[in-house]
Amino acid sequence: MQRLQAFKFELKPNGDQARDLRRFAGSCRFVYNRALALQQERYTTGEKKLGYADLCKALTAWKADPSTAWLGEAPAQALQQSLKDLDRAYANFFAKRADAPRFKKKGQSRDSLRYPQGYQLDQANSRLFLPKLGWLCYRNSREVLGTLKNVTVSQSGGKWFASIQTEREAEIPVHQGTAVGIDLGIVRFATLSDGTVYAPLNSFKRHEQALAKAQRAMSRKVKFSRNWKKAKARVQRIHTRIANTRRDYLHKTTTTISQNHAMVCIEDLQVRNLSVSASGTIEAPGTHVRAKSGLNKAILDQGWGEFRRQLDYKLAWSGGHLIAVPPHNTSRTCPCCGQFAKANRQTQARFACVACGFEENADLVGAINVLRAGHARLACEVSPAGGQQQEPTEATQSGSMSD
Numbered sequence: 001m002q003r004l005q006a007f008k009f010e011l012k013p014n015g016d017q018a019r020d021l022r023r024f025a026g027s028c029r030f031v032y033n034r035a036l037a038l039q040q041e042r043y044t045t046g047e048k049k050l051g052y053a054d055l056c057k058a059l060t061a062w063k064a065d066p067s068t069a070w071l072g073e074a075p076a077q078a079l080q081q082s083l084k085d086l087d088r089a090y091a092n093f094f095a096k097r098a099d100a101p102r103f104k105k106k107g108q109s110r111d112s113l114r115y116p117q118g119y120q121l122d123q124a125n126s127r128l129f130l131p132k133l134g135w136l137c138y139r140n141s142r143e144v145l146g147t148l149k150n151v152t153v154s155q156s157g158g159k160w161f162a163s164i165q166t167e168r169e170a171e172i173p174v175h176q177g178t179a180v181g182i183d184l185g186i187v188r189f190a191t192l193s194d195g196t197v198y199a200p201l202n203s204f205k206r207h208e209q210a211l212a213k214a215q216r217a218m219s220r221k222v223k224f225s226r227n228w229k230k231a232k233a234r235v236q237r238i239h240t241r242i243a244n245t246r247r248d249y250l251h252k253t254t255t256t257i258s259q260n261h262a263m264v265c266i267e268d269l270q271v272r273n274l275s276v277s278a279s280g281t282i283e284a285p286g287t288h289v290r291a292k293s294g295l296n297k298a299i300l301d302q303g304w305g306e307f308r309r310q311l312d313y314k315l316a317w318s319g320g321h322l323i324a325v326p327p328h329n330t331s332r333t334c335p336c337c338g339q340f341a342k343a344n345r346q347t348q349a350r351f352a353c354v355a356c357g358f359e360e361n362a363d364l365v366g367a368i369n370v371l372r373a374g375h376a377r378l379a380c381e382v383s384p385a386g387g388q389q390q391e392p393t394e395a396t397q398s399g400s401m402s403d
């Protein structure tokens, strides 16, 4: 199995390096925006969109132009990678996977630059060489494994990070764990069919008040003033803290589950549908919009989609399987006698079978039924784990729900 993995470290640039990083990231953003403007202009005049090679030619011309000659100071390959990003953004747009590319605004889009080559990693001395920046120290928290593919440098919460993408051949181990079913919920984040319960994190809820307060404080300041910038930095720090807490929690939970269990069954919830369509469209306005958007907020806060994505690749790494089962009736069928009745689910939390009298927590019943449905599916078809599995990328870490 080809295993792709990203190793992320905090960089410790000196003053000059930090200034250059900001400058280079600014140059990359400039190139991206200028190329986007060029493509839009060609569209309005009915001309064909430029390909990547033509954009690179345009970039060479901009560097030769005295008014934008400063672009020559930034690492050339990183600038070309911005053009590649734009090309990919268009491809995603035409394939209906994403919205049309938008201009990157300073302070709003994350500052970043990517080096496809030219870097050197010196793990023994905890330093990373980047073209036009020299050697940068980094916080060496773990060993980087595999062949280096590229390095992305980005800024978040006032700090610089390097994400090192690697690839390596990895054996798929034989998993010794057991099979388990999982019920995902709001009151309990995850209930396992063996009785394990993971409490909800509600990282957003916990920080919500602090965030609201910081946002109010910011709105009272004069825009772009010194105090406004301070207040804005505070809002961004809280956002970063929320994202970090959630990521840690999800990683810890999915690591434990994938280590203990070889087969994990989960309800095939359409997280994207649940979380996107509450307000509906003009043709089909959503029903119970307010109640649903409350539920959606809770789902997004819990990160169900990200939970499933992490379980999927971690199980594949450890030789296990993730099995998604249709979510029908898992909460209303008696695991004891198989009786299916709406009345079985007396309250949100309590399950009591009207036929045999079996009583249990409703989430646990759901998890047991999910496991059972998983076994049934496995009897029909066996899908091997493996193939290309990828660790979280920048995009998925920043909270997108894609799985």
Ligand SMILES: [Zn+2]
Residues within 6 Å of the ligand: 334, 335, 336, 337, 338, 339, 353, 354, 355, 356, 357, 358
């Ligand atoms: Zn029963």
